[in-house]
Amino acid sequence: MRAILNVALLCSVVSLAGILPAAAQTTATPAVAAAQVQAPAGGGAPTCLKCHSTEAKVSPILQTPHAVKGDPHSPFGQEGCEACHGPSAAHVTSRKNEPAVVFKGPSTSSVAERNQQCLTCHQSGLRMNWQGSQHQRNDMACNDCHTIHVSKDPVLVKATQPEKCFTCHKEQRADSFKFSHHPVREGLVVCSDCHNPHGAPGPKLLKEFTVNDVCFTCHMEKRGPLLWEHQPVRESCITCHSPHGSTQARLLVQRSPYLCQECHANSGHQATPLAGQSLPGQIAANVRLMARGCVNCHTQIHGSNSPNGAFLTR
Ligand code: HEC
Ligand code: HEC
Ligand code: HEC
Ligand code: HEC
Ligand code: HEC
Ligand code: HEC
Ligand code: HEC
Ligand code: HEC
Ligand code: HEC
Ligand code: HEC
Structure with a gap:
């Protein structure tokens, strides 16, 4: 008798093992499998609002685009609350936090499972590159x-x-x-x-694909085309500017002359008293003294459209 029972048990385990993976395969993705264990309660939002309508942290949804019943793409135009929270028949009958209610509850669903609920409706548009971001x-x-x-x-x-x-x-x-x-x-x-x-x-x-294209969406005048370009400006605005904030004026990463002297030699310039001479240490000191305001003269630092603007001074 016991042997027969064991065999029967074994058989049912084997057949279950055979059936379960097949069942799992038919669900859309493994991530949402948990939500599909429960049957849908049906009846749309009113089913849930019977109990949840007076809750201050729930009812404001009724004023959002998600609650537009006339829109067949909206949750309320479809399964109601269950479009996001998943099929929740057991929750409705037990009146407790049954695990299948996505987003909240004792077994708060996994990130992938939650995102899947939203992405079923919002995969395209701005979310095109969500995966891997x-x-x-x-x-x-x-x-x-x-x-x-x-x-x-x-x-x-x-x-x-x-x-x-x-x-x-x-x-x-x-x-x-x-x-x-x-x-x-x-x-x-x-x-x-x-x-x-x-x-x-x-x-x-x-x-946008490049930093400059991002900046041009608002600072259009910097786009050009320009007769005389300043090479680093064409390459990237953030060579000289920090986009979020700076202790230097105009969001600059450094103040001049240091900013300019990252790339330009600080000797041989007409603006210095020792122009043309080569006394390295002294010249460096003088350049900082006399020519700290490089942009006082090189006003067209982003490029010039003047025929005489080769030195970005006009
Ligand atoms: C018969 C009453 C009843 C119905 C109908 C009902 N719920 Fe609930 N729900 C509850 C109770 C009670 C709780 C537990 C509240 C608590 O612990 O604060 C709860 C909890 C929840 C939670 C978790 C809240 C949390 O703080 O963790 C969610 C989400 C939820 N319900 C969604 C739904 C959805 C979606 C529906 C419709 C499919 C629904 N409920 C229908 C009674 C109900
Ligand atoms: C567009 C998707 C969406 C719809 C539709 C939706 N919910 Fe929610 N719900 C959420 C999310 C997401 C949370 C988690 C809290 C948050 O991040 O705002 C949540 C949280 C909750 C909670 C827990 C509130 C808390 O903070 O403790 C309850 C209860 C609930 N929802 C019930 C409902 C009911 C009832 C409906 C239908 C009238 C509904 N939800 C419709 C997405 C939705
Ligand atoms: C059943 C489909 C559906 C589901 C599920 C869904 N949405 Fe929506 N959502 C819509 C529709 C329809 C609109 C309104 C039309 C539009 O603006 O595109 C909308 C609008 C929005 C908006 C703009 C709201 C506004 O005030 O302009 C945001 C943000 C949003 N959804 C986020 C989410 C998130 C997050 C989730 C998952 C918790 C989610 N949606 C689940 C269909 C859905
Ligand atoms: C890091 C924060 C963040 C995350 C994570 C995020 N969003 Fe957004 N979402 C935003 C911001 C900010 C906006 C406003 C974008 C704008 O105005 O250009 C927005 C706008 C939206 C809109 C309305 C604009 C539109 O596309 O019509 C929808 C719908 C939306 N998000 C859905 C989602 C979904 C679905 C997810 C999860 C896959 C998600 N968001 C994750 C921050 C976020
Ligand atoms: C819950 C925390 C959180 C919130 C809220 C959040 N982020 Fe993030 N963000 C991260 C994490 C974590 C990373 C990836 C780690 C990193 O690269 O610094 C990241 C990366 C980024 C990056 C890319 C950084 C890189 O080096 O590639 C940008 C840009 C960004 N977030 C902008 C935003 C914006 C805009 C918002 C608001 C709409 C926002 N984040 C809200 C956590 C968050
Ligand atoms: C959404 C529009 C917008 C985008 C995109 C934008 N900016 Fe701006 N920018 C502004 C506004 C608005 C101001 C403030 C103008 C004012 O105060 O008169 C500003 C000011 C500035 C200033 C002067 C700051 C100061 O202290 O006077 C600099 C430099 C600047 N932006 C650089 C950039 C760079 C570099 C980028 C690209 C990474 C960029 N901006 C992208 C809107 C934008
Ligand atoms: C070689 C360094 C450098 C690069 C690269 C650069 N800038 Fe500037 N930018 C400056 C300097 C220096 C100032 C301050 C000018 C002044 O004080 O008169 C400035 C000022 C600004 C201002 C505020 C004053 C004005 O002219 O409107 C904006 C906006 C600005 N830059 C945007 C940009 C944008 C957009 C880019 C990329 C296309 C860019 N910058 C690339 C050096 C640079
Ligand atoms: C004016 C355009 C602009 C605005 C507004 C802006 N960012 Fe950025 N952000 C950028 C650029 C450009 C970069 C790339 C910087 C780089 O490559 O070094 C960046 C880089 C980042 C990074 C990556 C930082 C790193 O060091 O790699 C994060 C995180 C970030 N931004 C978050 C934010 C947040 C949060 C906000 C809103 C408070 C915001 N950004 C507003 C233009 C902007
Ligand atoms: C990231 C490096 C870099 C920075 C920072 C930089 N420049 Fe330039 N600058 C260049 C390059 C490269 C050229 C093109 C040189 C060439 O064509 O021979 C150039 C050209 C110039 C020219 C035109 C003269 C010529 O030889 O074509 C002037 C004037 C100038 N820069 C001034 C400045 C000033 C003023 C600053 C500071 C606000 C500055 N630059 C910051 C790299 C830089
Ligand atoms: C008093 C005005 C003035 C100041 C201040 C000034 N410049 Fe000039 N700069 C000029 C003029 C005018 C030219 C045209 C070439 C010439 O006549 O020598 C020039 C030419 C240049 C050139 C191209 C020729 C060369 O020597 O390579 C560069 C690069 C340059 N300046 C960078 C700078 C830098 C960096 C600063 C700040 C340290 C600066 N300038 C400060 C007026 C000035």
């Missing part, structure tokens, strides 16, 4: 930045977006307090004017 690789979830149950997501508002980014990016926060800075703290420029936090084909999550 710096934030994705560092295990960030969409809702590390986005707050869903509020009438206006703070990360989408110019005045409040930087604070969200600053929670992790302390260096940029420090830069924003420096004497010269892009008016990010003032709410005129935002991180997402220059960066796409969802991923980018170029470096540093920049919205």
